[in-house]
Amino acid sequence: MGGEVKAVPAPDDAPVDAPVIRSDEPGSFAWEVWAKRHPALVQRLRDASPYGPDGHRALDALLAELADGVIEPLPAGAHDHERWRAWDRGHLGTSWFAAPFLWAESYFYRRLLDAVGYFAPGPWQGVDPFAPFKHAELAGPAVDDALAVLDRLEEADPAARGAALLRAALWGNRADLGFRITAGDVGAGGADPALVADDSALLWSLLPEGRPAEVHLVADNAGPELIPDLVLLDHLLRSGRARRAVLHVKPHPYYVSDATMADVADALRRLRRAPGRSAAETGDRLWRAMAGGELEVRAHPFFCAPLPYAEMPGDLRAEFAAATVTVMKGDLNYRRLVDDRHWPATTPFTERTAHFPGPVAALRTLKSDVITGLDEATVTTLESGGLPWRTSGTHALVQVDARGGRDG
Numbered sequence: 001m002g003g004e005v006k007a008v009p010a011p012d013d014a015p016v017d018a019p020v021i022r023s024d025e026p027g028s029f030a031w032e033v034w035a036k037r038h039p040a041l042v043q044r045l046r047d048a049s050p051y052g053p054d055g056h057r058a059l060d061a062l063l064a065e066l067a068d069g070v071i072e073p074l075p076a077g078a079h080d081h082e083r084w085r086a087w088d089r090g091h092l093g094t095s096w097f098a099a100p101f102l103w104a105e106s107y108f109y110r111r112l113l114d115a116v117g118y119f120a121p122g123p124w125q126g127v128d129p130f131a132p133f134k135h136a137e138l139a140g141p142a143v144d145d146a147l148a149v150l151d152r153l154e155e156a157d158p159a160a161r162g163a164a165l166l167r168a169a170l171w172g173n174r175a176d177l178g179f180r181i182t183a184g185d186v187g188a189g190g191a192d193p194a195l196v197a198d199d200s201a202l203l204w205s206l207l208p209e210g211r212p213a214e215v216h217l218v219a220d221n222a223g224p225e226l227i228p229d230l231v232l233l234d235h236l237l238r239s240g241r242a243r244r245a246v247l248h249v250k251p252h253p254y255y256v257s258d259a260t261m262a263d264v265a266d267a268l269r270r271l272r273r274a275p276g277r278s279a280a281e282t283g284d285r286l287w288r289a290m291a292g293g294e295l296e297v298r299a300h301p302f303f304c305a306p307l308p309y310a311e312m313p314g315d316l317r318a319e320f321a322a323a324t325v326t327v328m329k330g331d332l333n334y335r336r337l338v339d340d341r342h343w344p345a346t347t348p349f350t351e352r353t354a355h356f357p358g359p360v361a362a363l364r365t366l367k368s369d370v371i372t373g374l375d376e377a378t379v380t381t382l383e384s385g386g387l388p389w390r391t392s393g394t395h396a397l398v399q400v401d402a403r404g405g406r407d408g
């Protein structure tokens with residue numbers, strides 16, 4: 001088991017006593033990620049790209065370091081060496097398993113890019129190692145099938161269409177349900193038993209039609225998740241619920257499928273050439289919105305930082321402070337929003353988001369241990385089911401803190 005538990009600076013003066021999630025408990029979700037998922041990922045990378053001996057050697061060395069070494073710093077010449085020294089919280093030189101899961105995994109992806117020569121001058125510079133997986137997902141017929149549903153949604157009234165698109169963006173985070181909206185879902189508006197919390201009415205109330213809202217969406221995964229995110233932004237712009245939309249993506253490849261600018265461009269091209277009329281029109285509208293500035297993509301370095309959002313730098317804080325609402329997509333953004341700790345599940349979501357500089361909404365399928373904002377009855381039902389509801393992606397949530405900026 002890990003040594004000293006180092007507290008991440010708290011966003012306020014309240015004592016933070018929930019234990020940080022680490023990876024040193026065999027059998028835990030975080031432990032399995034290191035022991036199984038990452039070695040398997042390295043093998044997939046070797047199979048997907050024809051790396052030379054240097055690449056294979058660097059991947060071998062990284063795997064050996066993960067298994068029984070300590071966390072090594074970036075090479076002194078790395079362009080972001082200083083940035084990572086600033087982001088270090090004393091974990092360099094310690095075991096990967098003892099460091100906080102959030103910190104260590106973020107740094108693992110940074111080191112993986114080094115191993116495959118992503119940043120170094122040479123033939124692999126700028127080549128996304130995860131691109132083969134992303135492209136395969138985007139090219140699949142499942143995306144066409146999912147997008148065909150948009151034609152049917154055109155017939156729904158705007159509120160029902162919005163509800164369906166919000167749900168598609170939410171379940172898109174599971175990356176296999178994207179647009180599989182059945183006719184019954186459109187406009188049904190009923191409670192979804194797989195939602196452990198649903199503040200979607202509060203989210204819509206922040207975006208009434210005709211107000212000059214600026215919506216920020218912090219993207220998670222590319223392809224089957226990013227497409228419904230883009231379609232949702234198009235809906236908000238088109239229905240007059242937003243005047244401007246800002247899409248935040250990662251500045252470089254991360255967590256396998258996280259979206260970068262290149263993935264946004266691929267998704268928009270995919271929409272434009274989709275067989276369904278509505279999908280192609282949506283792609284064209286978004287293309288024009290990019291040209292006109294109504295849709296802007298940004299890629300702040302902090303989106304690949306190993307730290308919670310409570311520690312975001314001032315320039316990013318100012319961007320979110322100016323937003324009518326910021327929508328955080330996915331599991332990792334949730335972990336960074338509420339801080340990656342073993343919180344009691346009934347800890348109020350709004351208590352954990354008081355540091356955020358403006359109204360914020362989380363759209364997340366549950367894929368890791370952290371959870372907040374549940375009521376007692378929901379927790380009892382979930383726990384009595386005996387299933388891994390926190391980590392299996394079978395459940396999802398929409399949680400909203402409409403107040404924003406309470407910690408000054």
Ligand SMILES: O=P(O)(O)OC[C@@]1(O)O[C@H](CO)[C@@H](O)[C@@H]1O
Nearest residue numbers: 033220221330331332333367368
């Ligand atoms: O952010 P996402 O794509 O929804 O999920 C990221 C994720 O798959 O990666 C981590 C484990 O590798 C977990 O936080 C989570 O399950």
